[in-house]
Amino acid sequence: MNNRSSRTQNDRKGRLISLFLIGLLFFNFPMLGIFGKEDKWGSIPGLFIYIAVVWIGLVLAVYWVMRDISGRPDKTPPP
Template identity: 35%
Template sequence: MKETLKEQKLIVVSCLFLLLFNFPIISIFNLETQVAGIPLLFFYVFSLWIILIVVIYINVREVNKNQDNSQPDE
């Protein structure tokens, strides 16, 4: 049961980030504005990428922690 829940969460996260990396959304950030000397488009892409990695890490860690606690000690 928990394994399917993890898979469902990862699929939802993947679809969400796929939409955020898609053309209509990404074109909003294609401006000549800079954030800390970095073009806004690059800042958006790399920030989103880091957020994606953190969200997946938290999801996988949470499920693994729950699995470790549910197993009886031997």
């Protein structure tokens, strides 16, 4: 029981750190340099779309990793 929860804790840490590293890669050059001013989707700039998609992806991924830590409003006053 204890073992298991500490394992999931470590798994969670590993996942969070990988998310950070992936984000670091996608939010930096040279990845950003791929999109020039001529890259468009319809008329919307490619860079705009790219950053928005990565950003939302990051939000969803963190939500997924942290979904069981609800931090619901606690009724009990702190000691």
